[in-house]
Amino acid sequence: MNTKLYKRVLSLTDSLLAAAQQENQQRFDGFYAELKQLCEEHENSDKDHPVQWETLADFTEDLNTAITIYQQALKKAQAINDKDFLSSIAYSIASLKVELGDNAGAIEYLEQAKISANKIVDKELKAEIHALLEQLNH
Numbered sequence: 804m805n806t807k808l809y810k811r812v813l814s815l816t817d818s819l820l821a822a823a824q825q826e827n828q829q830r831f832d833g834f835y836a837e838l839k840q841l842c843e844e845h846e847n848s849d850k851d852h853p854v855q856w857e858t859l860a861d862f863t864e865d866l867n868t869a870i871t872i873y874q875q876a877l878k879k880a881q882a883i884n885d886k887d888f889l890s891s892i893a894y895s896i897a898s899l900k901v902e903l904g905d906n907a908g909a910i911e912y913l914e915q916a917k918i919s920a921n922k923i924v925d926k927e928l929k930a931e932i933h934a935l936l937e938q939l940n941h
Contacts, residue, residue, distance in 0.1 A: 835863075876888070
């Protein structure tokens with residue numbers, strides 16, 4: 804991933820978190836719009852990367868819209884076969900589907916996340932995937 808782009812996404816993340824903590828919706832909306840523009844500007848270019856889309860989805864308040872953006876991020880992760888992103892994005896989609904009452908859809912994404920997670924180092928994410936899958940299957 805382009806280092807300059809990564810640093811920009813990280814900076815916007817910090818700004819979004821700060822605005823959310825301050826409950827400053829106007830600032831939050833401005834930083835969100837900036838991140839969205841960044842995603843759209845780099846879409847289908849050599850700077851397109853799942854991290855920017857996953858971050859955008861993380862800060863999207865409407866759950867259905869967030870799922871749509873996560874699905875877009877998932878496609879970007881599949882294109883570069885990045886197991887870390889495949890796992891975390893699929894887990895995020897599953898979590899939102901649980902919130903929306905779509906347990907069957909959540910299980911589908913958790914199964915994908917579990918397969919991708921076999922190849923990652925993040926033990927905490929692996930445990931979260933396993934725990935949610937167990938909870939939904941019982």
